[in-house]
Amino acid sequence: MPRSVLVTGGNRGIGLAIARSLAEAGDTVAVTCRTDPPEGLLAVRCDVTDPAQVDEAVTEVERVQGPVEVLVANAGMTKDQLLLRMTEEDFTSVLDTNLTGVFRVVKRAARGMVRARGGRIVLISSAVALRGETGQANYAAAKAGLIGFARSLARELGPRAVTVNVVSPGLTHTAMIAGLSQGRQAAILADTPLGRLARPEEVAAAVRFLASPEAGFITGAVLPVDGGAAMGH
Numbered sequence: 001m002p003r004s005v006l007v008t009g010g011n012r013g014i015g016l017a018i019a020r021s022l023a024e025a026g027d028t029v030a031v032t033c034r035t036d037p038p039e040g041l042l043a044v045r046c047d048v049t050d051p052a053q054v055d056e057a058v059t060e061v062e063r064v065q066g067p068v069e070v071l072v073a074n075a076g077m078t079k080d081q082l083l084l085r086m087t088e089e090d091f092t093s094v095l096d097t098n099l100t101g102v103f104r105v106v107k108r109a110a111r112g113m114v115r116a117r118g119g120r121i122v123l124i125s126s127a128v129a130l131r132g133e134t135g136q137a138n139y140a141a142a143k144a145g146l147i148g149f150a151r152s153l154a155r156e157l158g159p160r161a162v163t164v165n166v167v168s169p170g171l172t173h174t175a176m177i178a179g180l181s182q183g184r185q186a187a188i189l190a191d192t193p194l195g196r197l198a199r200p201e202e203v204a205a206a207v208r209f210l211a212s213p214e215a216g217f218i219t220g221a222v223l224p225v226d227g228g229a230a231m232g233h
């Protein structure tokens with residue numbers, strides 16, 4: 001039976017790779033996007049900073065393909081700045097999208113999973129969450145927050161057979177890293193045992209596993225897909 005899947009920010013980058021991978025595996029996949037919808041997938045407009053849009057988007061997905069059984073909270077953004085130049089807005093906007101945005105989507109979609117007594121929730125964090133990164137105090141704080149959030153929900157929702165896990169990618173070949181200087185990218189790769197960027201499909205493979213029936217006894221886990229960059233963190 002195809003499952004009803006929702007991937008936030010699934011119109012490009014890692015989210016699109018995840019959506020395509022789950023669709024290939026036979027699931028019925030919807031994505032949220034703010035701008036260009038991808039071809040071949042149900043796309044619903046949603047800015048995760050707006051609770052009303054989150055509610056409308058999940059309602060629409062439920063109407064078209066049934067209650068969400070697999071949720072991948074992937075939408076995220078960066079606003080890099082050194083601490084002394086980081087404005088309050090730089091900080092709160094990244095937290096609002098990358099952490100509170102995930103709370104909004106998970107809370108809304110989990111309702112159906114609790115009712116159905118089963119489901120899969122996968123959150124996309126980052127290797128930066130526990131390692132930290134110069135210029136990314138806002139982003140790292142949000143991504144680290146996701147881990148505590150996921151582990152709390154793993155406890156709350158476990159009795160309803162809903163698993164909650166985190167995938168933690170290292171530097172991945174998408175538009176997001178365009179703002180990172182060549183020097184900074186080279187320094188990160190020099191500290192990565194596998195010495196290269198991740199491909200979005202490699203992150204998608206980890207998500208696909210955690211979302212699969214085979215991963216039914218895994219919850220509260222943080223799975224790095226980072227070429228070894230965050231080992232020990």
Ligand SMILES: NC(=O)c1ccc[n+]([C@@H]2O[C@H](COP(=O)([O-])OP(=O)(O)OC[C@H]3O[C@@H](n4cnc5c(N)ncnc54)[C@H](OP(=O)(O)O)[C@@H]3O)[C@@H](O)[C@H]2O)c1
Nearest residue numbers: 009013014034035047048074075076126169171172174176
């Ligand atoms: N690339 C990396 O090196 C890397 C490493 C670790 C973790 N990650 C994480 O992986 C996830 C995907 O990143 P990516 O590299 O694929 O970046 P990307 O290509 O920049 O894609 C970001 C996605 O998030 C969506 N998004 C951003 N703000 C949103 C908002 N307020 N409401 C709804 N959607 C929003 C974007 O939608 P629009 O198209 O509408 O802008 C887009 O679909 C993010 O959570 C990111 O933090 C990335």
